[in-house]
Amino acid sequence: MASGLVLFFYISAHLINHALGLVSLDAAEAGMSIAVEVWYSVPGTILLYGAATVHFLMALLAIYERRTFRLPPLEIIRIALGFTMPILLIGHAAGTRLAYDMYGLSSDYTRVVGVLWASGQQGWQLGLMAPGWIHGCLGLNFAFGRRQWFRQLRPVLFAIALLLPVFSGLGFIAMGRELAGTPRSAAAQEYLSPANTEQRLAIAQWKDNLLNWYFSIIFAAFMAREIRNLIERRAKGLVQVTYPGQTVSIPRGWSVLEASRSFHLPHASMCGGRARCSTCRIRVTAGQEHCPPPAKDEQDTLTRINAPAEVRLACQLRPQGNVSVIPIVRTARPVYRATAPRRSGEHDVVVLYCDFRNRADFASDHLPQDLLHILTVYVDGLSQAIRAAGGALSYVESDSVCALFGLDGAGEVCAQRALDAVGAVEGVIADLNNRLGRRESDRLKISVVVHSGHAAIGEIGSSEPPMVLAIGEAVDVANEMRKLAAERDRAFAISEQVYQAAGLIPVHDDEAVLHRPEGITTVFLSDAAPIASPAWTLHGKVNRAALLRRLWAGG
Numbered sequence: 268m269a270s271g272l273v274l275f276f277y278i279s280a281h282l283i284n285h286a287l288g289l290v291s292l293d294a295a296e297a298g299m300s301i302a303v304e305v306w307y308s309v310p311g312t313i314l315l316y317g318a319a320t321v322h323f324l325m326a327l328l329a330i331y332e333r334r335t336f337r338l339p340p341l342e343i344i345r346i347a348l349g350f351t352m353p354i355l356l357i358g359h360a361a362g363t364r365l366a367y368d369m370y371g372l373s374s375d376y377t378r379v380v381g382v383l384w385a386s387g388q389q390g391w392q393l394g395l396m397a398p399g400w401i402h403g404c405l406g407l408n409f410a411f412g413r414r415q416w417f418r419q420l421r422p423v424l425f426a427i428a429l430l431l432p433v434f435s436g437l438g439f440i441a442m443g444r445e446l447a448g449t450p451r452s453a454a455a456q457e458y459l460s461p462a463n464t465e466q467r468l469a470i471a472q473w474k475d476n477l478l479n480w481y482f483s484i485i486f487a488a489f490m491a492r493e494i495r496n497l498i499e500r501r502a503k504g505l506v507q508v509t510y511p512g513q514t515v516s517i518p519r520g521w522s523v524l525e526a527s528r529s530f531h532l533p534h535a536s537m538c539g540g541r542a543r544c545s546t547c548r549i550r551v552t553a554g555q556e557h558c559p560p561p562a563k564d565e566q567d568t569l570t571r572i573n574a575p576a577e578v579r580l581a582c583q584l585r586p587q588g589n590v591s592v593i594p595i596v597r598t599a600r601p602v603y604r605a606t607a608p609r610r611s612g613e614h615d616v617v618v619l620y621c622d623f624r625n626r627a628d629f630a631s632d633h634l635p636q637d638l639l640h641i642l643t644v645y646v647d648g649l650s651q652a653i654r655a656a657g658g659a660l661s662y663v664e665s666d667s668v669c670a671l672f673g674l675d676g677a678g679e680v681c682a683q684r685a686l687d688a689v690g691a692v693e694g695v696i697a698d699l700n701n702r703l704g705r706r707e708s709d710r711l712k713i714s715v716v717v718h719s720g721h722a723a724i725g726e727i728g729s730s731e732p733p734m735v736l737a738i739g740e741a742v743d744v745a746n747e748m749r750k751l752a753a754e755r756d757r758a759f760a761i762s763e764q765v766y767q768a769a770g771l772i773p774v775h776d777d778e779a780v781l782h783r784p785e786g787i788t789t790v791f792l793s794d795a796a797p798i799a800s801p802a803w804t805l806h807g808k809v810n811r812a813a814l815l816r817r818l819w820a821g822g
């Protein structure tokens with residue numbers, strides 16, 4: 268950021284200097300002689316050209332590191348303007364600083380403006396200011412946009428951002444007019460005479476070489492990025508990132524923010540992914556072991572906001588294996604697309620119901636506030652377990668939760684995930700019951716039902732994310748299975764179709780057959796989940812090894 272600020276300071280001072288041309292050419296010359304003293308001195312040269320080099324290298328790194336260019340429009344504009352500006356800037360720097368270093372040609376306004384004016388390049392020169400200035404202003408906005416002082420000053424800063432280039436352009440024109448036809452402009456005319464052709468050609472040659480180098484370096488950065496992407500795609504495989512309601516696959520090495528952007532998922536990111544604003548923060552609910560520890564920039568920001576251990580910055584976290592995450596800062600819509608795609612259609616889906624069977628007993632034994640607290644913890648724990656397994660919550664009522672797996676088409680993986688979720692739900696309820704107490708009447712009784720079948724899927728309502736509803740055979744059969752589980756007092760009822768799709772042998776203490784017009788469904792009932800997941804607690808999956816290590820270390 269320091270390099271950007273130095274360049275911004277330089278450009279601002281330069282524009283103010285041009286604006287002095289509105290007062291008089293002499294006033295602008297006086298300003299310029301001070302600027303030349305500062306920037307042509309050894310420390311000034313090191314500071315300015317050092318900042319430009321560092322900034323350029325940083326920009327190349329930003330290109331290389333970004334796995335996708337699906338960025339919000341403002342970020343694209345900022346980066347594009349950043350790279351366009353030097354094309355004009357190199358020509359200008361060659362005509363001023365290089366001309367001074369090679370031939371001792373002075374960088375005063377009389378010569379520079381005179382030459383530009385006489386050679387008809389004044390339009391280009393005015394255009395040169397725009398990309399640099401807009402890029403710098405956008406950069407500052409990204410860097411400081413969330414600070415209180417910046418927001419308060421925004422109207423003033425906006426006025427300056429708008430007016431400074433205008434005054435600067437007017438100052439430049441005023442100087443050109445003041446010079447035109449005066450003896451002072453004769454020197455400029457003389458520079459353009461055939462006698463100086465050799466000098467001009469040498470400077471033009473330098474300019475062309477610099478531009479060629481510039482384009483080659485940028486091309487090399489893009490090529491390096493492509494090669495890296497290819498290697499990552501080939502060698503490292505894909506990892507899955509599960510959001511509330513959706514699972515996406517990304518090449519290993521991508522950040523979670525890049526995953527969100529690639530799949531058009533709403534995700535706040537005010538600083539443009541530079542680990543500064545913390546708006547992209549996420550809670551990692553599963554797969555912490557696949558998350559490399561935060562680097563310094565990320566750690567500094569997490570410490571600043573006092574974030575708990577499971578919270579990470581999505582723009583910095585590049586998971587090495589499957590993870591489940593919940594974005595914490597809400598944003599209404601994907602940052603670069605007006606409307607998110609609606610998931611609707613008719614296909615196979617896996618339906619999971621979890622019913623709180625003894626809610627009525629709880630209601631008579633507990634105060635309403637206590638029951639409300641228990642219900643909140645219950646629903647939170649279940650939602651987390653279901654989302655971590657890749658399921659989407661369809662609806663949540665005070666005593667039942669409905670989740671859907673395979674919204675983009677059910678298959679073997681969806682059935683397995685639903686069974687994983689069943690195990691996780693069992694872990695969550697066991698943890699909740701342990702916390703509630705030992706008395707039988709204090710224990711929560713649930714029944715979990717899973718069935719796979721055909722249904723019409725539609726998103727309804729205007730909530731974000733919208734509610735996903737399934738209607739059809741899959742849901743009707745699942746509803747009959749709920750009644751069956753309640754009648755037989757069993758905690759788990761899973762249909763034959765689910766076991767078949769998951770490729771597992773049914774686990775059961777009891778079984779029943781449901782006869783329906785669409786066909787026969789065998790239901791396997793049991794008191795234990797088919798795939799146990801004892802590491803699941805109310806607060807997500809516990810890494811037992813890490814917990815033991817912490818206890819051992821006395822932490």
Ligand code: HEM
Pocket residue numbers: 268269271272274275276278319322323325326327329345346349350352353399400402403404406407409410539541
């Ligand atoms: C060599 C020409 C330049 C190029 C290629 C360039 C490119 C970039 C890029 C790509 C970024 C964003 C980095 C990222 O998102 O990770 C950036 C940030 C920035 N640039 Fe430039 N830039 C150039 C010159 C300038 C100039 C002349 C100014 C001053 C007016 C400037 C001011 C800024 C500022 C203030 C930032 C934000 C700094 C930050 O967020 O860390 N840049 N630049």
Ligand code: FES
Pocket residue numbers: 535536537538539540541542543544545546547548580581582583
């Ligand atoms: S986008 Fe700002 S910290 Fe990640």
